[in-house]
Amino acid sequence: MASMQSDSIKVLYRGWVEAMGANPEMTLDEMRTLFDHWGDVTGEPGGVDYIEVDAGGVPAMWAIPKDCNEDRVVICTHGGGYVVGSMYSHRKVFGHLAKAIGCRALILNYRCAPEYPHPAPVEDAVLSYRWLLDDGMKPEHICTAGDSAGGGLCTTVLLAIRDAGLPMPAAAMPMSPWYDMELSGGSLITNAAKDELVQEGILASMAEMFLGSASPQDPLANPLYNDLAGLPPVYIQVGGDETLLDDAVRFLDMAKEAGVEAKLEVFPEMQHVFHFLAGAAPEGDDAIAKFAEWVRPKLGL
């Protein structure tokens, strides 16, 4: 049974849905201000330093846990439909991940839509990866992680890295990833009554802004239309009550078929990006701990 503490993310999401419902003409700025509070439900990791940096032209924030192994990096891409969210809203959740792994996190403030539609986000993520390599970081000591749209991005960046002929990072950890720009997953309907935030309307609106003039079948915008061969090991975590559940399920099948070491874990009764509960509810801490346990040996830790 879901912990009492995990209710806080439901309360947060209900508040957003209510605010959006009460203000159908909500501006982009207002929506961004709303989603800036995503991290309010996350406990403070503590013992982590945060240093803003220009990562090869991409604004970013280092999250550096005390006594971590600074030769290992997780590149983190925040969620928010490629439209909202930032390195600030996701500071704590990615701080928890870095602390659990014992490495640095590079939290990207990649360019967002509608000002910068696809492929700006994935281009920025590749730029930051090149910047790490140019700085002497070894690809086998780098992994990626991200939530929601950032879960898509932490996956598509690997496909772009592959296509660019760059060496591949060691692993990827998508959290509640959004892959399907056609919104064709069955769980969009079957989990609609349980998911407190992610409904077809908001997804369609964000997909439109993100895609711009690109096709919803563009293989770097929607990896369900890409060949997944050559991807490093992928460990996806998703909540059982999510409308995006089927994005993860379909990606897993495709990845396995392409010979990728892929793993999916569904956390019962959990909401979209329940990882935000880290430091505040056991389910969040459990998920982060499982990611860390899985990825540490892959990074040589």
Place this chain on the structure above:
Amino acid sequence: MASMQSDSIKVLYRGWVEAMGANPEMTLDEMRTLFDHWGDVTGEPGGVDYIEVDAGGVPAMWAIPKDCNEDRVVICTHGGGYVVGSMYSHRKVFGHLAKAIGCRALILNYRCAPEYPHPAPVEDAVLSYRWLLDDGMKPEHICTAGDSAGGGLCTTVLLAIRDAGLPMPAAAMPMSPWYDMELSGGSLITNAAKDELVQEGILASMAEMFLGSASPQDPLANPLYNDLAGLPPVYIQVGGDETLLDDAVRFLDMAKEAGVEAKLEVFPEMQHVFHFLAGAAPEGDDAIAKFAEWVRPKLGL
């Protein structure tokens, strides 16, 4: 008239009062978790790095705005009745202050009551000041700031510094300071209906924990019983709707009588530590900007 955005701090406080009312047996841990969310109403300053440090035995966090003058420091003491709050809950509000001044902030995680009653907080603050001096910082390039109980502490630390024969910092900026451990201010009654958070009950409970075996007239716990001569310039900001308004008014009179350059500004219709609205409502930004404008020349900036 108060801005619409400034309502968020009223909503926060009402939520706390409701939660405490619904759970009269609330544990200390639960109360601390509640107050950990103080900073949720604050906008992210941005362009500020946060680095945890051992400040002479006192856990602390540097807030370092990009391109600031690192030779100038504001020592920041958080509020929360000497019982709750932390360097994390106040990260953003003190980040705003440091950014506006163009200096570093040293945000203290001083020992709190009831585990560590008076004089632990003021002793920790003095330790951190000695640590800065030992590190080569000039006293005339250091100022103090703090809110609520931390507003008391950013004042009493100066009295302790004076008593220890140490050179005096350049200035102090108490925000909605709590000085009076006897709870004898008239505004406790006259503003009771307007103040959404600070009522006699919570103050009495916190004073008891903070004082431990000390007297409510202890001159380092309650500066209204101290001689204020020798203090550097003090600029107090307080909300017009605060029950603690009279703490500031009485301190101002005493300071002026003792020959201190003292200034008080009352912000109409504002709640306790409305400075938390920085980055989110004009009143918060205005208050921070006024502090910065006042203190910059005193720090030689």
